[in-house]
Amino acid sequence: MITSKFMVLDGISGVPLGCEVAETLQADGHATIRFDCLDQPARSLYELRSACAKVMNKRESKDGFYLLPKLTMAMLAELIEREAPTHILVIGFIYKFFDPQDLRRLAKAGQAQLLLYDTDSCNLYDKRREFIFFIENELPIYDRIFSFSQVAARFFRETRQLPASYLPYGAHPITLPESQDKHIDTLFVGSGDLRRILVLEAIRNKVTVFGDRWQRNFPLISRELQARITDRAVWGKELHLLLAQSKIVLNITRSDFYGAETGVNLRIFEAVAAGCFLLTDHCDELKELFEIGKEIDTFHTSGELAEKVHYYLEHEEERTRIAQCGHARFMRSHTWRARIRQMLLQTDKW
DSSP states (O other), X not given: OOOOEEEEEESOTTSSHHHHHHHHHHHTTOEEEEEEGGGSOOOTTHHHHHHHHHHHHHHHXXXXXXXXXXXOHHHHHHHHHHHOOSEEEEESOSTTTSOHHHHHHHHHHTTOEEEEEEOOGGGGTTOHHHHHHIIIIIGGGOSEEEESOHHHHHHHHHHHOOOEEEOOOOBOOOOOOSSOOOOEXXXXXXXXXXXXXXXXXXXXXXXXXXXXXXGGGGGGSOXXXXXXXXXXXXXXXXXXXXXXXXXXXXXXXXHHHHHTTOOOOHHHHHHHHTTOOEEEEOOGGGXXXXXXXXXXXXXXXXXXHHHHHHHHHHOHHHHHHHHHHHHHHHHHHTBHXXXXXXXXXXXXXX
C-alpha cells in the first residue's frame, strides 16, 4: 500500500484557502507539509535582477511576458529531497516563485505526482500576455489540474488537451458569535470593481460595504453609497462578526469573473458555511451546487437585486428557512473535507 504524503506549495497565502486545504489533508489522515511561498526570502538583489531580466526579455520579444521567479530552486530542491512527498499540490500558481519546468523536473526525479488547484486564473483574464504565459509555461507541467471554474476547466481541457477538471471552492464550517443583533440589512465584503459599483448603487441605502480599493473609485460612487463603505479588507473573526450581524449576505462577482460566466467564488461558501442567507448574482454553475430559491437565492439584474433585498428584509421567516437549508447543503456537500476527497478520487496515485 502506498502511503501518501502531500507537499502543499501555497502561492496565495494572502487568503486562508491554501492553509485550510493543508489542514484538511492533515486532519483526514494524510501526512502533509505546507510551504508558504509568500513567506520566503527572495533571491539576492531580486528587484534589480528582475528589472534587468525584463529589459533583456523585451529586446527578444516585445509582445512576450517574462517574470523572474522570486525564489531560488535550491531551497525547494532540498525540501523535496528531505520530505520525499508522493504528491506536490500547488495552490494558485507557481510561476511567480519558481520556474515551472524546474519544478516539473524535481517532481519527476522524486517520483511525485504534480497537481494544481487553479484558484486564480480568472484574475489573469485582463492580463493577456501573463495569461498566455501561464497557459503555455505552467499548466502543461501538471499531471492533474483542478480548477475552481467550470468554464476555465473546460477551456483548458478542450483547447489545450490538458488534464483539467472542475473543483469549486469549499470552506470550513464557521461558528458565528451568538446573540448578535442583526442591525446590518445587507452586507457586501469585497474589493472595489466597476461592476460592483453599478450593482450596489441600486441598494445604496440598504447595504454596508467592507473591502479594499473602494476609495480610489469614489469619483464614480454616489455620496450615499460612499457613506456606507469602509475601505478596508476584513478576514477571520472580524468577518465572522459582520456575518453574524447581517440579515442578507450579498455576493457580486467581479467584472472579469462575470464576463467569463464564472460566479462561484469563495464568498459563496463562506456565507453558507456560517449559516447566513446568501443572495448572489446568477450563473449556471450555481445550479449544480445549490437549489436556487430554497438553499440560496440569486439575481440577474440590479433591478431584481433591489426587489429581492426589499422582499427578504420583509420576510424574515423565509429568509431564515433558506439560510438553514443552505447551511445543511454546505455541510453535506461543500466542506473542504468533501472537496479534498473529490480531488483525491481523481488523483491517479490515490
